[in-house]
């Protein structure tokens with residue numbers, strides 16, 4: 001049995017990439033990774049279980065139609081029967097295309113390893129994190145798109161051969177006009193620690209204390225929907241049922257009431273800390289640790305305590 | 314501009330999520346269905362705005378049974394011109410996408426729009442699958458969409474940022490926040506929706522790739538530990554030693 005893993009261009013050290021290699025390795029068979037662009041650093045994937053990394057160096061940028069062709073041709077040349085993606089923005093476009101191209105069933109948003117005792121089933125998040133479903137795949141080739149932060153990467157000390165692989169994917173139909181990448185910030189869906197705030201912060205000028213706590217922790221920042229709607233914070237920070245769904249190890253929510261639509265995007269978090277001045281705020285019911293208090297007072301205190309802890313450890 | 318907007322029904326965001334028949338079926342008891350917010354707020358409204366500025370026709374399509382009439386009429390009341398319902402249970406994304414693609418193949422659309430994902434199955438799959446069936450480019454999670462002649466300019470979220478892209482029609486786009494603002498249907502729209510054409514067509518027979526076997530609710534949370542707001546050191550200590558997250 002062979003498993004093929006798609007890795008985003010130049011993402012050899014990204015945690016999400018190491019997660020999918022570890023996941024593939026745990027399926028049991030040989031693991032081959034496929035990517036495009038530069039091959040520098042591709043051998044790092046070997047430590048996590050890939051025995052081979054196929055790199056299409058003829059491509060530097062690729063659209064999802066081209067990536068689909070690249071992955072399909074790698075499936076053909078390796079004879080892989082399972083294909084794994086990290087469920088990110090690229091995979092959300094490529095995996096469905098590949099499903100149609102290969103006539104292979106797709107499990108989108110998997111959160112665990114598949115069960116193969118009786119058929120092939122896998123657990124996924126549904127109803128915006130309010131439930132799980134077990135989905136079976138009937139086709140010979142299976143595609144799994146794994147939600148980030150579902151498995152811990154494991155360095156098993158292996159090594160990988162890096163091979164160039166030209167899939168002849170043709171020209172792109174999509175012309176990239178410009179790209180904006182904020183420097184240094186942690187992409188929200190991949191973040192292990194998240195500090196989030198809501199309307200209780202009263203105005204965008206008060207976000208300094210949210211950012212200070214995030215910086216002290218090494219966390220990403222998020223917000224509730226109304227805060228993004230009024231323009232206090234950028235749209236990509238909006239978490240919830242109609243925003244980004246996240247599953248960090250720690251979610252700290254300050255001045256957020258905990259409406260059901262907000263919870264839908266964060267209820268997969270391992271630990272939730274709620275800071276709210278209203279002891280009746282519904283969010284406390286979903287929290288592991290609660291602080292009834294004024295965020296303007298609690299946030300700076302928590303930042304200080306984190307800094308003290310970081311200095312001591 | 315001939316636009317096809319794919320809409321899905323989803324349970325109202327405040328619905329209680331429960332399952333029946335040995336946890337194999339979503340319990341629809343007391344559940345109010347809505348048009349999936351991404352489909353309605355972004356895909357449909359942007360399609361209508363384009364029609365209002367450059368002219369054209371907006372068709373909505375859904376795969377579902379007769380019970381979906383209410384959400385179809387709602388989308389027509391917001392302003393779509395006509396509707397198509399493919400008469401079948403939407404068992405998985407591949408089934409839905411394949412049915413819609415079969416219809417789209419027979420009718421020349423310049424734009425096929427979907428929402429970013431449904432709020433019940435969260436798969437984000439249908440748009441990409443339709444695009445592959447039609448062998449068209451697909452721009453996913455677009456937050457802006459403008460059309461000049463046959464060139465579509467889109468802003469889309471990418472890993473760690475945003476990019477602006479250009480692509481020629483026909484193209485498939487999945488629509489996310491930023492593209493348009495929610496519209497509330499008015500009385501005239503609701504009246505007009507009653508007589509707008511709704512075509513019901515039989516599904517193509519296709520092989521099933523996946524099946525939702527069972528559902529499960531998450532374990533109940535244990536009671537929240539309350540911390541003295543004056544003592545954030547104790548919270549840090551618990552996060553480190555008890556929760557082990559820092």
Ligand SMILES: Cc1cc2nc3c(=O)[nH]c(=O)nc-3n(C[C@H](O)[C@H](O)[C@H](O)COP(=O)(O)OP(=O)(O)OC[C@H]3O[C@@H](n4cnc5c(N)ncnc54)[C@H](O)[C@@H]3O)c2cc1C
Pocket residue numbers: 197198199200201223224225226227238239240241242243254255256257258259260261262265275276277278281293294295296326350
């Ligand atoms: C279809 C639909 C989809 C939706 N999708 C989403 C979604 O994806 N994400 C989302 O977040 N919302 C969503 N909502 C909105 C949601 O219902 C809530 O309105 C929203 O989450 C509330 O945001 P908030 O908690 O920031 O504000 P509020 O509800 O105004 O709560 C502010 C909280 O701050 C507290 N507070 C005030 N001052 C202080 C202080 N000084 N210190 C500490 N605490 C303070 C208050 O006690 C209150 O609990 C959706 C709604 C609908 C209808």
